[in-house]
Amino acid sequence: MKFDMTSRAQLGTAAAALALAAGALGYGLATWRHEDPPAATAQGGRKILYWYDPMVPSQHFDKPGKSPFMDMELVPKYADEAASGETGVAIDPARTQSLGLRIAEARTGTLGSSLTATGTIEFNERDVAIVQARTGGFVQRVYARAPGDVIGAGAPLADILVPEWAGAQAEYLAVRRIGDAGLAHAARQRLLLLGMPAGTVAAVERSGRPHNVVTISAPTGGTIKTLGVRAGMTVASGQTLAEVNGLGTVWLNAAVPEAMAGRLRPGQSATATLAAYPGERFMGRIAAILPSVAAESRTLTVRIELPNRAGRLRPGMFASVDLGRAARSALLVPSEAIIRTGKRALVMLALPQGRYRPAEVQTGAEAGGQTEILAGLAEGEKIVASGQFLIDSEANLSGIEARPISGPAATPRAEAPSTGAYRTNGRIESISGDRITLSHAAVPALKWPAMTMTFKLGSPALARGFKKGDRVVFGFDQAAEGPVVRTLSREAAR
Template identity: 60%
Template sequence: MNVVQRVLSVACLIGLGGLGGYWLARGPQPVDQGSQPKDEPKVLYWYDPMVPQQKFDKPGKSPFMEMELVPRYADGAAEPATVQIDPGMTQNIGLRLATVTRGPWVSSLDAAGVLAFNERDVAQIQARTAGFVERVYARAPDDVLKAGAPLADILVPEWAAAQEEFLALKRMGDAGLLAAARQRLRLTGMPRDLIAQVERSGKVQLTQTLTTPIAGTLQTLNVRAGMTLAAGETLARINGLATVWLMVAVPEAVAGSIRLGQTVEARLATVPDAVLQGTISAILPQTNADSRTLSVRVELPNPDGRLRPGLTAQVRLNSGAGQNVLQVPSEALIRTGKRVLVMLAEGGGRYRPVEVQAGVENAGQTVVLKGLQEGQQVVTSGQFLLDSEASLKGIVAQPAETAGGQP
């Protein structure tokens, strides 16, 4: 064996030894598992975390945000059904909870009102017969007058003949004829007090002094000295101030809760030390088309005359205790424009969005008609952060019909 053959033999032995050492170092190899696929959860659909309501039947990029679609598995392995927050972190992110309670609903409504004249307390002064205005007293519209205040002296020539006949019959002493003559004076328009004055004095009285029949504001005065008056002509109008109307503008959205007899509290800037009490006496049938409000009328006593028409008032309408209803703090509601959500706390730092049907709101509380049950807890602070996290995870709020019991 030559030198070349010896060198090749040694090289082969060294190569075989290296292969044996490598095999011993690796040890026994596991059986090939390629024929046994792993059990993976079934994919129900793919979705965009930013638009979780839209579902896709195959993976790819979202047509909304150009993001990769995320699979939703049958066993929920991809995304949990709730938002998980470490209980130790709830205080750091400012989460606060409130309990859903059931109790009597006591509602009140704050609104604005304006004082107005009581249109039922009005007196019209008219000329009962033709005559002439001899004198007008120093009166002007908007004067506040007492009952019996003089306005003008009216000369009535037509009364002369009737009064002379009456006085002649009185001197005759015929009681029957005297009664008939007295009735004739009444038919000519003479007031009872003027007839009594003629009978008492025995003299003809052709001048009548017009006076205010009630106390109040002189709204119109159509009398001037030297005027000729026709029978039935309106000379003045008096509006009483013993009571005033408070006209309250109620938004049409809550007009259905207004009832006759409902108690009202009013506060005026001119009377800051008093709270005026009244009840709703009328609900006007017409709605203001510009402000979309309904007017209600409250009658208030005004014994000292401090309530003047035109003054504005802050009004609170109280409806009293109503039926027992579910209530939550209004700040817990998330209004999206299409629906109303709350973040329901399920314990252990888990939260999920729930759709609710909200009712009326008052004093920071809102009635819940559907979606929640008494004793559950909802998030009142930090709920928008949790809602954003739920949207990113594709957690869809349950409908109000299935989320909880009705009140």
């Protein structure tokens, strides 16, 4: 019994010691884990905040490895990148190829035409002749005419018997035989007032007998649109007998998207092609831009007047038309480089040392995969043409603001002199030394209305060969000493 009590006491002492040791071990483990650093450290001592997939930059990971979204390694985000005072997103140059980044340069080039539309040939409704009966009578004879027939000017349509004319003509002939010139003149005027053509009166004077049958003829050549005269019918004075539409010119009514309306104006040249005449081009001009827009298709109708030699262009034919203006010089970037947010347009600037920053731009016309830059870029600045959406996402997450249009542009390369951040056209009012006075169009980027003002010439040689009254296109910058003209060229003839 004494042995048992002693054994139990020894066992209790051993259990207590074991529990104490276990507690000390647990406390040590807890202390070791608590003192673990919160972020990893890369080679070189740079602190890593997290890893991320460049394709999905909003998702962060606490360790390196393969991306769950793409078959690529996660990229580290360093603490010094977030705290750096440099503007822009930094990307390791070794990773630009894997991200598919392609760099382009803003350069001055030729902007051609790309505005095409389709439409149908219609009658020229301004070239319509209405044939009416000048006096009442009976249709004695009709000629073989029908709606749709093409006739020439002076083609007869119908013979009308006018009984009222017989008595007036007999009276006129009797007065002429008397020899009273005054009475004869009054009687002749009466015939004309009765609606008798001058040719019929002359025939009465030549023959000496009444002519009470008049032939109604087409006053102009074209196609008969309506014909309302038949043999034996009675016609009243002023009744419409026929409607003739000329074919010397026709209309091409083309449907143009409303977004293109600002690029068109009446009088602008246009070129049409038709499937009926492959290889031929028909030149014309915009006669009118109709005021209403089709609600279903959001298109407006542009009316183009085309000459119709030999009547080859027939109403109802389908045609394609090129409405573009002549090619002109402009600052261009690839259209794929433009990021359109709905409120503004951005490009991603490629800065030195592998950094990138968004910049707001004002865009103009687009053609051939190139977009005109009206403001926000200078010639020679490098931008990202492919893969820019990935960098833009990272810039948004990092809180990097886009360079505003009015902000300073990067210094252009020496071999690519600046064309100015802003471009417009105007008329030279005077040139004096290094100053030029221009009456220019509005500059929306600066909220300038059309006005006359004096600019400083970046180089007096720019104005060499120009004189007062010349129409020009010019680019300028907003410098500390005021607006400075950087480029000056003659405006293309329209």
